Amino acid sequence: MSVLEKLTSEDAIALEEKYGAHNYHPLPVVLTKGKGVYVWDVEGKQYYDFLSAYSAVNQGHCHPKIIGAMLEQAQTLTLTSRAFYNDMLGKFEKYATETFGFDKMLPMNTGAEAVETALKLCRKWAYEKKGVEENKAKIVVCENNFHGRTTTIISFSNDPVARKNFGPYTNGFIKIEYDNIKALEEVLESDATIAGFLVEPIQGEAGVYVPSEGYLAKAKALCKKYNVLFIADEVQTGIARTGKLLATCGNCSCIDKHCSKTPEVKPDILILGKAISGGAYPISGVFANNAIMEVIQPGNHGSTFGGNPIAAAVGMAALEVVKEEKLAENATDLGKLFRAELNAFIPTCNIVTKVRGKGLLNAILINDTEESSTAWDICMALKENGLLAKPTHGNIIRFAPPLVMTKEQLLDCVAIIIKTLKQFDEEIK
Numbered sequence: 001m002s003v004l005e006k007l008t009s010e011d012a013i014a015l016e017e018k019y020g021a022h023n024y025h026p027l028p029v030v031l032t033k034g035k036g037v038y039v040w041d042v043e044g045k046q047y048y049d050f051l052s053a054y055s056a057v058n059q060g061h062c063h064p065k066i067i068g069a070m071l072e073q074a075q076t077l078t079l080t081s082r083a084f085y086n087d088m089l090g091k092f093e094k095y096a097t098e099t100f101g102f103d104k105m106l107p108m109n110t111g112a113e114a115v116e117t118a119l120k121l122c123r124k125w126a127y128e129k130k131g132v133e134e135n136k137a138k139i140v141v142c143e144n145n146f147h148g149r150t151t152t153i154i155s156f157s158n159d160p161v162a163r164k165n166f167g168p169y170t171n172g173f174i175k176i177e178y179d180n181i182k183a184l185e186e187v188l189e190s191d192a193t194i195a196g197f198l199v200e201p202i203q204g205e206a207g208v209y210v211p212s213e214g215y216l217a218k219a220k221a222l223c224k225k226y227n228v229l230f231i232a233d234e235v236q237t238g239i240a241r242t243g244k245l246l247a248t249c250g251n252c253s254c255i256d257k258h259c260s261k262t263p264e265v266k267p268d269i270l271i272l273g274k275a276i277s278g279g280a281y282p283i284s285g286v287f288a289n290n291a292i293m294e295v296i297q298p299g300n301h302g303s304t305f306g307g308n309p310i311a312a313a314v315g316m317a318a319l320e321v322v323k324e325e326k327l328a329e330n331a332t333d334l335g336k337l338f339r340a341e342l343n344a345f346i347p348t349c350n351i352v353t354k355v356r357g358k359g360l361l362n363a364i365l366i367n368d369t370e371e372s373s374t375a376w377d378i379c380m381a382l383k384e385n386g387l388l389a390k391p392t393h394g395n396i397i398r399f400a401p402p403l404v405m406t407k408e409q410l411l412d413c414v415a416i417i418i419k420t421l422k423q424f425d426e427e428i429k
């Protein structure tokens, strides 16, 4: 079988089934092409992509500017390792740190690696700056978090499927309830060895849980009071997804610079991944100011591919697209429209109880048990009707289309979603 041979969906699925580890449970659709908000399967059927590779493809599939930058750099220089300098990395670091308002960036490849980097940075800061006794530093995390799949990260997950039989686990983490400011205050007050608080501004994988108004600002203020680093994992919420360049930005509409008007929510350590490349390449990064980042010295941390020239070219282009095409503003406007349309439909049906989210990171709650297959069945029907989405947890379906969508396209998608939900509504009645 040559790599150029055309496969049917059935063949492609059978190959993965036989030769690939079964670490995912994909919707049975085999994609071969993407452009903007659309993807096509191998039989030529067109779909709206309502997952955007978990918010990595915010700029739309195969954005010409991003792909152009990638192709040009790929023909010039791909990888030097960090044993030598390259003439692209510094430019990317300058552009990215100015965009997000930090002194320095540490480039990595995947989201999980960036989270690991942030945890190491936080621990080292605790020993060298805060004066925590060696090996005693703790990091506070939230219940139902999702920060990736490494051994340390799953050590503080409470998802049994992600954790079970992967022990022994990494120590040094304290789990508290999400969106509970009192729980944070109690733990910070009780333990002077706490070095950081790691939090998702909106819990995406858990089912798009938006915390109460003011939670992040209060959490940041508490961290400041107790000399604890506020670490924001914006791998999914960042890069315009929630209607602002970052979900930790304030309510003003600036998108060019990190919002200096609301420094109270600005993280001490910011973690980005996914859409920092527009889905073209694995790129992630950790951002912090000098007083924190300076604890990292040669040999402390690194990655062969982290900060490679292609990543630098792609990352810069991807961030430029976000600004040039005003994707944050579009996400705000379309998100409001999306929730308004669904909120108008919900009282007329039994199948959906709620829509929630921010910008174009939204979810609907299906009126059935967590164990039921209803959300999965709805996603299968959405696929038949030309729209791809996936359940997050049991009865929750996340809707996160590329941010380059037009109003007309969004209304078309709303019509598909409502038509599909009505099919299931009739089954309930």
Ligand SMILES: *Cc1c(COP(=O)(O)O)cnc(C)c1O
Pocket: 054, 110, 111, 112, 113, 115, 146, 147, 148, 149, 200, 204, 205, 233, 234, 235, 236, 237, 273, 274
């Ligand atoms: C996807 C995600 C990660 C992990 O990123 P990978 O690139 O899959 O390693 C970490 N944190 C959050 C919030 C995510 O959504």
